[in-house]
Amino acid sequence: MQHGSPNGSPNGSLNGTPAIDVHNLNKHFGDKHVVNDVTLQVAHGEIFGFLGPNGSGKTTSIRLMCGLLTPDSGSGTCLGYDIVRESAQIKRNVGYMTQRFSFWEDMTIRENLDFVARIYQMRERKEKVDRALENLGLKTRADQLTGALSGGWKQRLALAACMLHEPKLLLLDEPTAGVDPTARRDFWEELHRLAAQGISVLVSTHYMDEAERCHKLAYIAYGKLLAQGTAQQVIDSQDLATWSIHGERLTELSEQLRKTPGVDQTVVFGSALHVSGHDHAALEKAIRQTTSGMPVRIEPIETGLEDVFIYMMSRSADNYGKAA
CATH class of the missing domain: 3.30.70.100 (Alpha-Beta Plaits)
Structure with missing residues (x-):
């Protein structure tokens, strides 16, 4: 069953405030300017795709937005909390899924989820684990060892762990890398189901078919945000x-x-x-x-989205590559 559509309207802002609202974020590592004046907004219930080549600043930008890193300059809010002064409150309301699968392979799916719930000292731990198993279609595999799972099922486990504390925002860093097309499709069905419930999703990806399933997109290269908007707006912005x-x-x-x-x-x-x-x-x-x-x-x-992204990638290398 299809859940949601990239053309459908997200639920909008809560009391007029975006889920993410950041302005002029900058971050240096040594003499490298890895995030350069990034400004963007993500609405409640919106799936926002973050695209760009490796080393473009996607992961660093995501970490700045959710308070995991402190910007050198710039300001903003995430879920209404200040990204610099109230990072602890942000972390309690955000689910963060990294590129690297980091669960214990000699434990079952249920044991992994229970362990995560214990770490965060969750109340009604068993009920939350059972609900996560049910929602992500993991119930029949709950007692299977994690090490025996395929990439797609490991991905579901990682998302289930992100959802245990019922976050209002998901930050997903290339979550479908190395996963087969069927598992990727199922994963995106789940993301649209969550977005329909008002959960915001910021996801970085290299796949054009995934980019087209986002409500909005942003393209970043060498720390600079080069284009953002709906897929059609991004295509139109280049006038190719x-x-x-x-x-x-x-x-x-x-x-x-x-x-x-x-x-x-x-x-x-x-x-x-x-x-x-x-x-x-x-x-x-x-x-x-x-x-x-x-x-x-x-x-x-x-002109397609991939034509436009290839064009922006080549031009950004010409314009900023040497400076970076």
Whole structure:
């Protein structure tokens, strides 16, 4: 059953206040500026995707927003609490799922959840563990050793542990890395179910299909937030026209087009070559002249999210890579 939609409206703000509202966050590690003037808002009940290449500042930004790290400058609130002065209150209301699976493999699913509940001194511990097992579909596997679980089931266990204390906000750091497509789909079904209950989700991901399932997105590179909004708003912000070319020897054609005025980007997608540019007329002229007489099929297509992210990634490396 489909739970929620990236096109559906989230539940909005509680009393007009976003779940996350941060302004001009900065963080240095030594002489490296890893988070550079990041400003964003996440509404209650919203799934907000955080995208960018490895080392772009995603994880550090997430930790700043939930009070796990203190910014060098900037301000903001998370769930109405100040991210600098009230980090302890934030942590009590946030579920944080890291990239690394960190549960005991020689314990059962139930034992792992019970152990987490004991650490946090939760009241009604058994009831909370039972509810987490039920909600995440883990009940029939509750007594199975964690070490014997597949990646998808380990992922469910990690999410169940995040949800034990009934947080109002989930921070998920590349939670589906290394998980098969079916498990990833099921995981996102669960995220939309939680969002429909008013829980906010900030999730970092490398997968374009996951990005398209978010209510809103932000793209960060070299610590700078380059674009944010709905998937369509992010696509529109770059004003790229794109053509698709089908035929043989696409790699050679890609290299040739890349040197042609009017062409800003060429990317091979399977049996098709996507060619993008800002000057729509110059782009079409370049493609038609270069492919004239060649046994290829050309057609204009809608610019996709992946076209845009590849473009932003290459331009951010050119603009900020050396400085970083």
